[in-house]
Amino acid sequence: MSITSKEARTASAHVRERAAELGARVTVAIVDGGGHLQILDRMDGAPPLSARIAPAKASSVALFHRDGGELVRLQQAWPALFAQMDQVAGTPIMAGAGSRLIRRGDAVVGAIAVSGGMPEQDDECAAVGLASLSLPVST
Structure with a gap:
């Protein structure tokens, strides 16, 4: 089961x-568990390139089953x-900051x-979105 459209809008x-x-x-x-885009939401004034970066980071995390920070370490180890x-x-x-897996139990x-923000802002915002789903946070 993937994340629902309603859950995606809430997050x-x-x-x-x-x-x-x-x-x-x-x-x-x-994105859903297969890395397919469910929602893309760009705030007014967000950097234009952020509309391409965010979906790439989300699908990468979903496909690798690893959060962004872990993907960065893998990228550094095996460029x-x-x-x-x-x-x-x-x-x-x-690979980059501000990207997290969404899990239900053990399932991605x-x-x-x-x-679009500074890396720490992207991370904080992703964590808030994930927490709004009331699902266990992956580590």
């Missing part, structure tokens, strides 16, 4: 609210592998990614 609304409190303009992307991963996956692979049901 996105919480992300936007927190970003506004932080003074950040962000884009939030939420040659990551340089070719886009071709194998058939979609851009991007989606991922959330935020782009």
